[in-house]
Amino acid sequence: MKTKRHGAVLGLIAAGALLLTACGSDNNTPAGGAAQTAGESSTPVECGGKSKLSAEGSSAQKNAIDTFIQSYQQRCSGSDLAYNASGSGAGVKQFIAAQVDFGGSDSPLSDSKGEVAGAAERCQGNPAWHLPLVFGPVAIGYKLDGVTDLTLTGEVAAKIFNGTVKKWNDPAVAALNSGASLPDKDIKVVYRSDESGTTDNFQKYLTAASKGAWTQGDGKQFKGGVGEGKEKSAGVAQAAGSVDGAITYVELSFAQDNKLSLAKIDNGAGAVELNAESVGKAIDGATVKGSGNDLVLDLNSIYGSSAAGAYPLLLATYEIVCSKGYDADTAKAVKAFLTVAATDGQAGLADAGYAPLPKAFQDKLLTAIKAIA
CATH class of the missing domain: 3.40.190.10 (Periplasmic binding protein-like II)
Known part of the structure; x- marks a missing residue:
């Protein structure tokens, strides 16, 4: 536990x-x-x-x-x-x-x-x-020396995970993080190499929230075409936590265990931190x-939602x-x-x-x- x-x-x-x-x-x-x-x-x-x-x-x-x-x-x-x-x-x-x-x-x-x-x-x-x-909420967890406050949108997250955005100081990232000192450093994507429902949900989120930037589809196999694959949630979190410049998608508890910083997500209504209130608002919107x-x-209505204060990435x-x-x-x-x-x-x-x-x-x-x- x-x-x-x-x-x-x-x-x-x-x-x-x-x-x-x-x-x-x-x-x-x-x-x-x-x-x-x-x-x-x-x-x-x-x-x-x-x-x-x-x-x-x-x-x-x-x-x-x-x-x-x-x-x-x-x-x-x-x-x-x-x-x-x-x-x-x-x-x-x-x-x-x-x-x-x-x-x-x-x-x-x-x-x-x-x-x-x-x-x-x-x-x-x-x-x-x-x-x-x-x-459980899925965190976009990252390790970047000197940067512990980062906001991403579904569109920019999609471009990171399909390799379109390659540098941490890319203008698309910088535009969402005014005043942040983003380094000229490669973004190192870490993804699940085994079949994973977390991958499926993450890719469904990118499809719904990226305004067309994610065209790779969903499924239990990661389809971004970039990065390094690791098995299981513990594997991706450990890998990302050991490399400066790394980013991954992983359940909250594993991100915390490996001391990853957690990106805020702006779904169109402002940056939303992953916390109790924002997760609760998202789950309240789930329908059967x-x-x-x-x-x-x-869950598609949650992934593409612009509801204020709701953290849109969960499984x-x-x-x-x-x-x-x-x-x-x-x-x-x-x-x-x-x-x-x-x-x-x-x-x-x-x-x-x-x-x-x-x-x-x-x-x-x-x-x-x-x-x-």
Whole structure:
């Protein structure tokens, strides 16, 4: 898990638009479990079934999953989950191959790549559902000696990440940072070399926000054509943190761990700092475009938004599960873990660099989790 210092950025989210899970009284006994201790959610959890679940995928949510596991072990004695943070692409593949009980991905299953059909086949002919359990801002993190205050637009960010803007003192960067002493130094792009939902979301943001400057498209593979690739979130953050002049896109907690400076983003309504208030405003604007209990989010309206004070670059990590098709023991354990993650587990997310679930999403999630069979 991440240290408490991440709470300095996101620890006040509960005071804004987001609502943390309500705590229940300590005399409530959830179905299938022991009596609650103080601080547990009032939501009943039916513990039991498979004693050790397996999951794989998004490295962006790894620290959130660690938090969920701790809550799961506390709420359901003797139960556990093994999570392999191999990246979203690998998580989807392993889920479809029935090698894990659920997958973690920062982007929805692709119909054109056959992932939707493959997941349905793995689920005994039933559709897979996307459950957005983890929200987190994506930082444009950089290391540049002498420069700790930097503003970028979607357009200029796109030009940096596709190689059109090559120098830190390029006029396009200088125009957004009047008074800053920008060095005549090469910009060194660091990108994710493995398949990554973070890359997919970042490229979707560039497509929506760059006024046509990003023509490379989106997807889990970086398409900018410049820079140095590193595996996983930790890899890109470590690489960028070790080279003066480097820039990357990475989840907030990893940027903080490697002491990267965080660029402000001007979406047309002024420069927006990545903080609790700006993240909360962005998440409040997210809508569901999936049907029924398949909670796929429409983030394009956020990426291209010019709403004042909203930080427009974030991702939602989905747990990809079978709506039906599990054996009874696996279904019971999956439902128990996800219920705990959506309730008790949310309380520790701000300290790990994430944003707790808005109440509206929490309610939708619990309805979907309950319907898994």
